[in-house]
Amino acid sequence: MAHAALLLKLARIYEHTAPGHLGQASRVANYKSGTVVIHADNGAVAVKLRQMAPTLAREFSNRGVECSGVQVKVQALEISDHSKAPVQRLLPARAGRELAELAHEMRPSPLREAIETLLARSAKAE
Incomplete structure (x- = not known):
């Protein structure tokens, strides 16, 4: 064989x-x-x-x-994906606005911080 x-x-x-x-x-x-x-x-x-x-x-x-x-x-x-830069995903404009409004209406909390971080890191689709 x-x-x-x-x-x-x-x-x-x-x-x-x-x-x-x-x-x-x-x-x-x-x-x-x-x-x-x-x-x-x-x-x-x-x-x-x-x-x-x-x-x-x-x-x-x-x-x-x-x-x-x-x-x-x-x-x-050997995993080469770890060395690649993360891909920035587009956040639809409407979703960005709605998430921003939601975060603005919330009291300070870990969830609010997570939403604000998401908004800051996401590219906005116009």
Whole structure:
């Protein structure tokens, strides 16, 4: 079986075996010498997966993949969206006027402050 096809098969098995929250925060990264390598997004996920390693290895073996063990490494995904400047959304003029009137009529409160902050940060559509 070609390496890419084997990795795809391992990923499918892992997807059905790992608990949802752990599966979403990790992925099959490699397979070498009978060991499945899994990358976890953070240390907490890695710890849980290391505890599950014998169960995962057994499941891979039961589904036809020669697996002598599972190795878990922390390998956080690089997320480039965090470095992008936030997009300023347009606030329709009518909504802006109505929110301004509402805030003006309110007593000082956290809600009033939130509305005023929203108005200050939003671009007005004319």
